Amino acid sequence: MNAGLTVVIGASAGGIPSLLDLVASLPPDLDASLFVVQHVSPNYRSALPELLNKNGPFRAVHPTDGDRIALRTIYVAPPDHHMLIDGDQVLVKRGPKENRFRPSIDALFRSAGYSHGQRVIGIVLSGALDDGTSGLWSVKRLGGVTVVQTPAEAEFDGMPLSALEQVDIDHCVPARAIGKLLKTLAEQHSTASVDMPEDDPDRRRAGLETRIAEDADAFQKGIMEAGKLTPFTCPSCHGVLVQIDEGSISRYRCHTGHAYSRTALLSEIVQKVEETYWIAMRSLEEAAMLLDHTADSLGRIGKPEQAEWFRSEAKAAESESRELRDNLLRRRQFSGSNLFGREGG
Numbered sequence: 362m363n364a365g366l367t368v369v370i371g372a373s374a375g376g377i378p379s380l381l382d383l384v385a386s387l388p389p390d391l392d393a394s395l396f397v398v399q400h401v402s403p404n405y406r407s408a409l410p411e412l413l414n415k416n417g418p419f420r421a422v423h424p425t426d427g428d429r430i431a432l433r434t435i436y437v438a439p440p441d442h443h444m445l446i447d448g449d450q451v452l453v454k455r456g457p458k459e460n461r462f463r464p465s466i467d468a469l470f471r472s473a474g475y476s477h478g479q480r481v482i483g484i485v486l487s488g489a490l491d492d493g494t495s496g497l498w499s500v501k502r503l504g505g506v507t508v509v510q511t512p513a514e515a516e517f518d519g520m521p522l523s524a525l526e527q528v529d530i531d532h533c534v535p536a537r538a539i540g541k542l543l544k545t546l547a548e549q550h551s552t553a554s555v556d557m558p559e560d561d562p563d564r565r566r567a568g569l570e571t572r573i574a575e576d577a578d579a580f581q582k583g584i585m586e587a588g589k590l591t592p593f594t595c596p597s598c599h600g601v602l603v604q605i606d607e608g609s610i611s612r613y614r615c616h617t618g619h620a621y622s623r624t625a626l627l628s629e630i631v632q633k634v635e636e637t638y639w640i641a642m643r644s645l646e647e648a649a650m651l652l653d654h655t656a657d658s659l660g661r662i663g664k665p666e667q668a669e670w671f672r673s674e675a676k677a678a679e680s681e682s683r684e685l686r687d688n689l690l691r692r693r694q695f696s697g698s699n700l701f702g703r704e705g706g
Contacts, residue, residue, distance in 0.1 A: 365392035365432050366547050367446065367477040371466030371496065373400040373488025375516025377412070379536040380486065384417030384435065386540030392547050393482075395419065395435040396444060396451075396473065398464045400488070403441035410437050424451040438464035443574050445472040456574040457618030458597070460492045460625040467620070468574040470496025474503035475567040481505030482546060486536060488520035491624045497528045498607045502563050506546060508532045508539065523624075527610050566605070570614070579618035587614070595619050596629040638689045645682035649675045 372380055376399050387395075401407050413421035413435055421435035424444065428436075428451045436451055438444035443464050445452040452472075459465035466485070470493065473481045483500035485493040487510060501507045507530045512518035514535050524530060534542055558564070566587050573579045588605040595602055595615035602613040602621075614620040621629065652675035659668035 365394060365480075366482055366543065366550060367430075367473050367480050368393050368395045368482045368484065368543060369446075369470050369473045369496075369500070370395060370397045370484045370486065371470065371488070371493040371520070372397070372486040373466075373490075373492060373517070373520060375487035376400070377409070378487075379510055379515065380409075381412065381416045382536040383484075383486070383539045384413050384419070384421075386537050387417050387419060388540055388544045389418040389433075391540070391544055392432060393543060394430050394432055396438075396446065396469055397421075397435060398438045398444060398466045398469050400462055400464075400466075400492070401440050403463070405440065407437065407440050410435070413437065424453055426453040427451070438469065440464075443468045445469060445571060445574055446476045447472065447571075448476055452575060454575045457577050457579070457620070459574070459620040460490070460622055461629060462492060465574070465620075466493040467496035467499075468571070471499045471567050472571040472574070474499040474505055475564060475571050477505075479504040480550070482508060482543065484508040484510075484539065485520050485524045486510045487515035487517045489517045490519050490628065491523035491527075491622050493520050494523045494527050495607060495610055495612055495622060497524050497530070498610055499563070499567050501529055501531075502607070503567065506531050508534065508542065510539075511535050527608070563607070570620070573614075573618045577618040579614065580616040584614055584616060584618070593626070595621075596626070596633050602626075635689065638685055642682050642685045642689075645678045645685070649678040649682065652678060 380399065399409055410421040410423055419433045419435050421437055423439045424436045430449050430451060436444065439453060441463055443454045443456050445454060445468060459467050470483050481500050483497045483505055485497060497507045507528060509521040509524045509530050511533055512521040515521050532542055569582055569587060572582055573584065585603060588603040591602045591604045593602045597619045598615060598617050600615035600617050602615050605612050605614060612622045613626055652671045656668040656671035659671060
């Protein structure tokens, strides 16, 4: 098996400039394989491997499921697919979303920690909210090294700040200094096997959640025993959520496999609230149109009293719709970015 470092990197909003700086700083002789999750639209081809190829010494590719891991190669998660590490293989899967994303930074980091332990270096770059925080916690807990981009130089500091607040971070450096840091860590690196026993509960859970990211089926795999049941339901499928605690971090996973940090869950609930308002407004407007149409029909057949009743009900529905719209506009500050004090993306 490849005995070099396993470097897992997560980025979101503003992450591409940081990734380009990081890749440009890589020493050509670095004994490492790099794995990158950058949040991108699921509907478009990603040009990120081509950008990274032009900017640094390592070959960058979108892997296919089952590819063997090679040294001095950058594996970039394809759009709408989780990228996971399993021994000396890269897995590319369409398992349930985590923190509303596929690919998920946390899923990659967790799989790396579970599979490669002390050989892993986890790096969080620019991004909003907190994807990557739980994954870094797992990397650290399973023996690896944790790194975040200096928040002041990140275009979006949410992800680096979240990691610094909730995880024991080993290094906080500018993106352009990460290559030199990796070279130093590689020189210090021991090829010893992972010391953490197989039956450690955090390691067992990391393995369980990695398998869920591969093919879902969370209920059959035992996710309901991985944490405590909550009164909350999954915004995606309405399944019951289990709370999983990792140090000071609390996150949630449903029995079909969707996973959320506390921040991502709140943000998704906020979005569902707004969607519900729009659906109610549309329904009231449709009701008003139907009531008006019925009033017109009754008027044409000589039933003015009944027509007037339907017209008054149409006006009431229109009034309710306007009230909902006004309330929605007044509550615009109740949005994901404002709720968490950072711009979203």
